[in-house]
Amino acid sequence: MMVKPAGQQLLLPAKSAFIWGTLVLAMLVNMLPWGRLPGAPDWLLMLLVFWTMRQPLQVGLTAAFFFGLTMDVHQTCLLGQHAIGYCVISYLAILMHRRVLWFGYWGQALQIAPLFLLGHVLDVLVRLALGGQFPGLWVLLAPVLETLMWPLLSWLLLLPQMRAPDRDDSRPL
Secondary structure, X not given: OOOOOOOOOOEOOOOHHHHHHHHHHHHHHHOOHHHHOOOOXXXXXXXXXXXXXXXXXXXXXXXXXXXXXXXXXXXXXXXXXXXXXXXXXXXXXXXXXXXXXXXXXXXXXHHHHHHHHHHHHHHHHHHXXXXXXXOOHHHHHHHHHHHHHHXXXXXXXXXXXXXXXXXXXXXXX
16 A cells, blocks of 8 residues: 555556556557657556556556557558557556656656656667668657656546545545
């Protein structure tokens, strides 16, 4: 049992349908035409990090691997290129999830920024190792955008889990 920091709101349990629905939606957003641009944020990576940290028993390395394979097939790149990146980032998110959740949204963003950068660096390194071209410095824009979007994304994904602001003694939570 984890003790919550003072002033932090107690959250209701996340519903599995909501978790998996947001992951599928993020994958579909990544599949849109602008998802292949070098500076475009990787929405699936952001949601995998979020749910891996918040719900490590429901979303873990297996989900990261299969979503990564799906992205590999969609983008017709080396089978396993996204899968290995998503698995490494998900593993690191699981390792640091207890520490990161103690911070506020902006503190979390600063803690998560190296993961986003590492995810894109791994993607570029695998691409270069196989003889691909360097996508340019635009690739560094994606982790910056992902870090800046983290507080809003976290707040939006936690909204369905937040308790009602007016306390009712007849409700169990």
